[in-house]
Amino acid sequence: DAKTTQPPSMDCAEGRAANLPCNHSTISGNEYVYWYRQIHSQGPQYIIHGLKNNETNEMASLIITEDRKSSTLILPHATLRDTAVYYCIVRVGTGNQFYFGTGTSLTVIP
């Protein structure tokens, strides 16, 4: 079962940073935090993942709190194409099940 809690929806102005929160208060020490997004009727797209340290790639930044009980995905300059459902997932690692929660529907407004 999913171990994460996310707000059901958020809006963000185009060009501004989108900050998507995720609570995972029961996360274990060896569980990674993953973020994926799904645009309507497509397969989910990988965004970023991390264990303890903050991570950044060409798509986004992932900020994980020191106690690891929550994290924030940051899209630095949101575009209309970033409108999607964003899922935060925790998972032990290789070969283990990957459960999706309810996600956050992000709408980027022109």
Next chain:
Amino acid sequence: GAVVSQHPSWVICKSGTSVKIECRSLDFQATTMFWYRQFPKQSLMLMATSNEGSKATYEQGVEKDKFLINHASLTLSTLTVTSAHPEDSSFYICSAEDRGWNEKLFFGSGTQLSVL
């Protein structure tokens, strides 16, 4: 990134027939593949975990005789919906794990199944 190909993209079938969906990892070997289904405006629900060369592990409530999963090679897994009924109509998505990509999962584009 790694590519997962899923076919067909959509299929319409008559009630009582069987439908096979293929999931291929095109540029990596996938020891583990996952199958999901998704109803409109809902999240993805994990159906089963497929390991190459062994029997799939099904989630609670998923009928293993109805949803047959075969993972015969490191690049191919298939899901067969047997004796499909209208309530099986759904969006089915596969994913494959590429351990060379630091434990990322890559997803296929999904298959929309409509059973008449």
